[in-house]
Every structure is written in C-alpha cells, then in structure tokens.
C-alpha cells in the first residue's frame with residue numbers, strides 16, 4: 001500500500017536530511033583531519049556512514065511501499081570549526097533537531113493511521129535516543145577537560161576506538 005502524500009513528502013525530505021547529516025559529519029571529519037584529533041575524525045567518519053544507512057533505510061522503505069523516490073539537492077557544509085567543544089555542541093543540537101523531525105513524522109503516521117510506517121519510525125525513535133546519548137556523552141567528557149590538551153587527547157583516543 002503506497003504511502004499517503006502527507007507522510008511521503010516528509011519521508012522524501014528525510015532522505016535528504018539524513019544525507020545532509022552524513023555530509024555535515026563528513027565536514028566535521030575534514031576539520032578534525034586538519035588537527036591532532038584523529039580519533040574524533042574517525043568517529044565522525046563512522047557517524048557519516050551511519051547517516052547514509054539511515055538515509056538508505058528510508059530510500060528502501062519508500063520503494064518497498066510502491067512510491068517513487070525523489071532526491072533533492074544537498075546544501076554545502078562547513079569544514080572549519082574552532083574546537084572539539086564547538087563541534088560536539090553542534091552535533092548534539094543537530095541530533096536533537098533530527099529527533100524532532102522523526103517525532104513529527106510519527107505524529108503524522110498516527111494521524112493518518114499508517115500502521116506500517118509507525119513500526120518503521122519506531123526504529124528511528126529508538127535510534128535517536130542512542131544518537132543523542134552518544135553525542136551528549138562525548139560533549140560531557142569534553143566539557144570536563146577545561147584547557148587541558150592532554151585530557152582532550154585522551155578522550156580523542158578513546159572516542160577513536162568506536163566500532164560501529
């Protein structure tokens with residue numbers, strides 16, 4: 001059964017949003033690559049691939065329901081930042097915005113009684129809890145370092161061990 005236009009429009013938009021998230025995190029990876037923080041760079045690359053998986057999950061779902069995927073243009077992303085603190089503050093804020101978008105889609109899926117879409121979106125709702133938690137954890141650790149580069153490098157090394 002095809003997805004109703006009201007929800008479909010949001011899904012199409014979300015394919016772009018997830019690719020833009022990937023692009024955003026790649027921009028942050030590019031920044032970290034130009035600093036000693038290679039662990040953060042690695043984390044951002046992994047985060048970017050995860051965002052592409054999120055995009056493809058919506059892409060596949062739109063196809064599976066018999067709708068036709070539309071691909072919208074991506075905006076350019078910054079590759080210059082001033083500090084890891086700035087980057088992870090922005091990461092958390094970004095994930096909170098994505099959570100809001102997912103919740104809005106879920107609200108529409110409830111409104112139009114699209115039960116299958118609700119199940120898909122429940123996966124994203126849980127995923128966003130994890131996304132916000134990861135960003136918050138790293139941000140909290142960075143906030144404790146003050147001016148200590150040594151402490152920051154230690155977090156960088158730990159964060160760089162991210163497996164998935």
Ligand code: FEO
Pocket residue numbers: 018021050051054095098131
């Ligand atoms: Fe696709 Fe980071 O949420």
